[in-house]
Amino acid sequence: MKRTWKCLGNATIQMAMDTIIKIDPATGMVMNLTDLKEYMEEAIMKPLDHKNLDLDVPYFADVVSTTENVAVYIWESLQKLLPTGVLYKVKVYETDNNIVVYKGE
Numbered sequence: 001m002k003r004t005w006k007c008l009g010n011a012t013i014q015m016a017m018d019t020i021i022k023i024d025p026a027t028g029m030v031m032n033l034t035d036l037k038e039y040m041e042e043a044i045m046k047p048l049d050h051k052n053l054d055l056d057v058p059y060f061a062d063v064v065s066t067t068e069n070v071a072v073y074i075w076e077s078l079q080k081l082l083p084t085g086v087l088y089k090v091k092v093y094e095t096d097n098n099i100v101v102y103k104g105e
Contacts, residue, residue: 022088031086043077067094071102079104 021030030036047057053065063069071092078087089103 021082021086031083039078039081043081044074047077048073067092067098067100068102071100075102075104 021036023030047059048070051057053060053070057065057073059073060069063073071090074092075087075090078090087104089101092100092102094100
């Protein structure tokens with residue numbers, strides 16, 4: 001998923017991201033994909049897509065809008081919506097060579 005955000009002195013950056021969800025061994029599925037899409041829309045797209053992170057997202061009023069902190073924000077936002085223990089990691093690709101992986105640690 002590639003999205004555009006503005007941050008760090010109003011510079012426009014594009015970031016792609018992956019969220020890695022654990023497979024439930026009982027069902028063989030992660031979860032209903034319609035539900036997952038709604039969770040991602042609510043946790044990621046509505047608050048971040050085409051926004052100036054520093055001005056439009058309250059979380060970044062007191063947090064520097066680095067790629068690392070964007071990954072933390074996405075993790076924390078998804079954790080609030082997903083069933084406990086489902087989210088494994090969040091990867092944010094700022095460039096092909098600059099990738100942040102966050103596992104909630």
